[in-house]
Amino acid sequence: MLRRRWRQRKPRRLLLAEDKLAHAGNEVLLAGRLLERGAMRYTPAGIPVIEFRLAHASEQIEAGQSRQVECEMPCMALGQMAQLMADSKPGDGLTTKGFLAARSRNSRTLVLHVTQIEFLEGNENGFQT
Template sequence: MLTGRLLELSALRYTPAGVPVLGFRIAHSSQQSEADVERAVGCEISAVALGPNAQLMAGAKPGEAVRLTGFLAAKSLKSRSLILHVNEIEFLEGNQNGI
């Protein structure tokens, strides 16, 4: 599970099989404990949502706070950089998805 603010969203696209796909980036910041010492953590993470989650994210705007659940995987066979594949999206403010 990861929380953050949306930085940017790509255009909604479709796979050849017709599955909606949306790439986006989030900014995460939090306080974490490491070796009994508190430290500030901040990073930007690339993510991708498919199917209904892609359609849900397509209505989001940069700056919105989200909580994401999913898994990390290599971007592709050629690019081994990590990308978060999102299985669940929760908007933490506003009225997206009835919240």
């Protein structure tokens, strides 16, 4: 009987973030109402940071069917965006644009890091009046 000699195969290389996924998009546009806003704080480098929660409600089409969507998104704004959010009040309507990231190295909870804010009511050029 002839025995086959099994050669050990090299494991296939997994595509890591530094490969193809590093260039994939991560951009979120979300409109809603401000639910709550934390106090302004500062990073060790002196950059202003503010955390807030955005309530979103809309009607979306999925698989050809209409669907009601309601959710709350934890958000974080830094720098100039944090200063814009400092004057906002719960109930204010706003549209945010940003990217999703983990809250911290130890927490995999997603947070929307806001890079642009447009206030939908009582504003001029993105600033509340």
